[in-house]
Amino acid sequence: MAEGKAASTLRVGTALRFVLPRWIAFCALCIVTGISMQVLPGMAERAQLYIDSWSHNLVFGDAMGSLTITELGYSDSDREVSPAVRFPLYPLMVRWAAPLFGGDTSLSAFWVSKIALLAGLVGLWVLVEHLHGAQHANRTTPYMLFPFLGTAYTWIYSYPEAAYLALWTWGFVLLFKKAYYGCALVTILAVWSRPHAVLILIPYALYLLIETYRERRPLGDSALWRAGLLTCGLPLIAFAAWVLHVSQISALPFAPITAQTEYGRAEQVVLPWMQIPRRLEYMQTYGVFAFNWTVLFENYQLISIMVSLILFGLFALWRRVPLVIVAFSILTIIPGLSTGIFAIGRYALLTWVPLAALYIVPPKYDAVLLPLLIGMNYLVLFVTEFSDAAEYVP
Amino acid sequence: MHETPTHPIPSLNVRQWGWIAITLIVALIGIGLFATAGTAFSEDGQIARRWIDAWCAGDWETMYDLSLVGDSLTREAFIGRVEAYMRDAGLELPCVGVLDLNLLRAIPVPLELADRVDSIRIFETAQLIQPDQRRYPLTVWAYRRTGSSEWRIYPDFLAPTIEQPSEPGAAAELIDSSGVLIGFVTVLDAAQVYTAADQVVIGVPLRIQTLMRPWEFYGSALLIGSERGFPVENVNQVPPALRRDFIGARGDYVAQNLHLNGMTWYRFEGRSTVDQPLTLTFWAHSVRTETSLSAYLNVATGAVAPLAWYPNPVTAMEQVGVRDPDLIFLASLTNPTDTTAVFQCASFVAVLQDGRWDAPEYCTFSPEPFRAAFAPGESARIEVRYNGLQPGDVAQILYRVSDEARLSSYIVWPAQSDSELP
Numbered sequence: 001m002a003e004g005k006a007a008s009t010l011r012v013g014t015a016l017r018f019v020l021p022r023w024i025a026f027c028a029l030c031i032v033t034g035i036s037m038q039v040l041p042g043m044a045e046r047a048q049l050y051i052d053s054w055s056h057n058l059v060f061g062d063a064m065g066s067l068t069i070t071e072l073g074y075s076d077s078d079r080e081v082s083p084a085v086r087f088p089l090y091p092l093m094v095r096w097a098a099p100l101f102g103g104d105t106s107l108s109a110f111w112v113s114k115i116a117l118l119a120g121l122v123g124l125w126v127l128v129e130h131l132h133g134a135q136h137a138n139r140t141t142p143y144m145l146f147p148f149l150g151t152a153y154t155w156i157y158s159y160p161e162a163a164y165l166a167l168w169t170w171g172f173v174l175l176f177k178k179a180y181y182g183c184a185l186v187t188i189l190a191v192w193s194r195p196h197a198v199l200i201l202i203p204y205a206l207y208l209l210i211e212t213y214r215e216r217r218p219l220g221d222s223a224l225w226r227a228g229l230l231t232c233g234l235p236l237i238a239f240a241a242w243v244l245h246v247s248q249i250s251a252l253p254f255a256p257i258t259a260q261t262e263y264g265r266a267e268q269v270v271l272p273w274m275q276i277p278r279r280l281e282y283m284q285t286y287g288v289f290a291f292n293w294t295v296l297f298e299n300y301q302l303i304s305i306m307v308s309l310i311l312f313g314l315f316a317l318w319r320r321v322p323l324v325i326v327a328f329s330i331l332t333i334i335p336g337l338s339t340g341i342f343a344i345g346r347y348a349l350l351t352w353v354p355l356a357a358l359y360i361v362p363p364k365y366d367a368v369l370l371p372l373l374i375g376m377n378y379l380v381l382f383v384t385e386f387s388d389a390a391e392y393v394p
Numbered sequence: 395m396h397e398t399p400t401h402p403i404p405s406l407n408v409r410q411w412g413w414i415a416i417t418l419i420v421a422l423i424g425i426g427l428f429a430t431a432g433t434a435f436s437e438d439g440q441i442a443r444r445w446i447d448a449w450c451a452g453d454w455e456t457m458y459d460l461s462l463v464g465d466s467l468t469r470e471a472f473i474g475r476v477e478a479y480m481r482d483a484g485l486e487l488p489c490v491g492v493l494d495l496n497l498l499r500a501i502p503v504p505l506e507l508a509d510r511v512d513s514i515r516i517f518e519t520a521q522l523i524q525p526d527q528r529r530y531p532l533t534v535w536a537y538r539r540t541g542s543s544e545w546r547i548y549p550d551f552l553a554p555t556i557e558q559p560s561e562p563g564a565a566a567e568l569i570d571s572s573g574v575l576i577g578f579v580t581v582l583d584a585a586q587v588y589t590a591a592d593q594v595v596i597g598v599p600l601r602i603q604t605l606m607r608p609w610e611f612y613g614s615a616l617l618i619g620s621e622r623g624f625p626v627e628n629v630n631q632v633p634p635a636l637r638r639d640f641i642g643a644r645g646d647y648v649a650q651n652l653h654l655n656g657m658t659w660y661r662f663e664g665r666s667t668v669d670q671p672l673t674l675t676f677w678a679h680s681v682r683t684e685t686s687l688s689a690y691l692n693v694a695t696g697a698v699a700p701l702a703w704y705p706n707p708v709t710a711m712e713q714v715g716v717r718d719p720d721l722i723f724l725a726s727l728t729n730p731t732d733t734t735a736v737f738q739c740a741s742f743v744a745v746l747q748d749g750r751w752d753a754p755e756y757c758t759f760s761p762e763p764f765r766a767a768f769a770p771g772e773s774a775r776i777e778v779r780y781n782g783l784q785p786g787d788v789a790q791i792l793y794r795v796s797d798e799a800r801l802s803s804y805i806v807w808p809a810q811s812d813s814e815l816p
Contacts, residue, residue, distance in 0.1 A: 064499070070435060071434065071435050071436050071439070072439040072440075073430065073431060073432055075432070075495065083495070088427045089423070089427065092426065092430060092431065093423075095430070095435050098435070106500075181413065185416055185417060192424075238424070242428075246431065249431060249432040
């Protein structure tokens, strides 16, 4: 019954009324982008771009990796780069939805990712409304769709990240509302969506301990253990079950972790902040050649992520942001930063980092900043993916 | 009467039903994930893997069954093509086939295939790991035939399996891996065939046409039946007389919007005749395209001529006599090629009765006595003078031209059949 009461206080309808029109406009923008990639001269000759399918043009880079799982499933990895590093929820949802789109998996991927994005934006709105009120909640949608990290391509393309955005935001919403059973269900899905999603269990546990301490209950309190087993225990079992299952299919022990090496991760694990001196050393070694657009944006992302995390640390001390949200953000980013700088913008996108602007920029400047952010996010696409020099979109 | 106590029947409210429904949905998703994760939505990956495994195991029958082949390519012809391809590429068995399923891509279906094929996938990263660990790259195309759920591998590098080759005079389209038309190639005329005792050299007159994008690479191969010829890439690999309008059979950059007419050349070792139809295959990569479909073109066989690196220009030679101190021969020279040729006086080597060789003192070339350039078809009679020889001293006169390791040598006096010495 507590679950029902908790859910009743959620302002989902209000959130949906605000988010839905912006989401529809964003979907239209995505379709226009896909069609542009189809018809602009020379675009179709680029790898992974097509002259006859706008939705396929939006299955780019890592999104293609997920679509491959949709198509081919997981398999033994002894002769190839193992797909086990990607988790099954999104690709298999795309597969299950494909019959609705005549078997066109790229079209299915587009709509599954966009519906997940809608759920994520609504979840984020509800979460921010719970923490900071409706005014700031209204600001989350544009700042998340066009983040200052320059990673809007994650939402424009049919990336699997949208699914995790929906799951971690709703996980925290239900946790904060003490709807532990619902939180457990959502988090079970979350740990099947990304390898590092399991790290969300640490801030969950931290939250339960803080609440127990705040309510002056003992550590042996049955309510704490019941909530802990639900929100942390069940998802952990679900995560372990998947790791075992995919390891068996892939014929590779602990495949989601060990297969990371084939993708260039985990070759040299360093402390996350060591990425800054390493990057400086890299630029010193390669000089002017290091200053292409990709490196430039990676540097920008690295610095802005570090600054944001320091800022959130201070905000947590001042109790302007829940400690568990900051812990969640740091824990999500650490695996990425410790194993390589690439795609770090996307790691940070699935944390509180994109919302740093809410805390820094006064609302009256939103109208000025947002067009600039839209421009910057498209600039990232134009000068990286659409250029001859860049290797990938940072 | 004894009354039993009544208890209200517990009922679930709407919210509780909602949670039960959500629980069921999550459970179903979980079951679905675990049950279907190891299965494939489409079988193209499995087919591609079986195909490359069959190759590495030398199981040509299975490879043929999994390949998309037309009626014109019999099982025996297919196997012949595979074996010829392996010989040409220096591939050995057994090998290990590597196929990166993460780099699967869909390709637009070209219009001319639309009625027969409804989907094309490309596995861009496939490799055959050789016994010596050498990695040989392949591009594997999977085609799904219209009206069928079956995928088959299109071995475009082996043979024109479903598309008929273009006929001479008709432009064959060159399609890159994004399905974009990047140019045309046309066979303009019959092939020029030159035969020797142990090799055949064939020139194919063709037109290459690029469109809006430059090519970063192009390649071609000529097949006699299933045998692939060695593609000649450099102009000095064909006899000088055949070098006019030379186009390398493989090459790098070709600019955009270019029409290029010329001859590509192919050498077949160990054969002396052309006894089967000729097929030309041609492929090109535009900027950013890592691979492309091969185009196939039928080539008619033209007149066959003997292969001579330097053809014999001496049509007649006679001994005139001694004009002290020289023994004089009179040679009739004609440039038999269609390019300007330079003849050297030193090419006339006198083989003496005792086996020694002697070189001419000079010839009556003009304006200078040691060499002269002849236009195509141009003729002249010249004296070749050997100092200090008597009429009975000379056993033979050879006309010899060498170019690094290549030597052409003809007996021009006393008169012999016009054949190049081995």
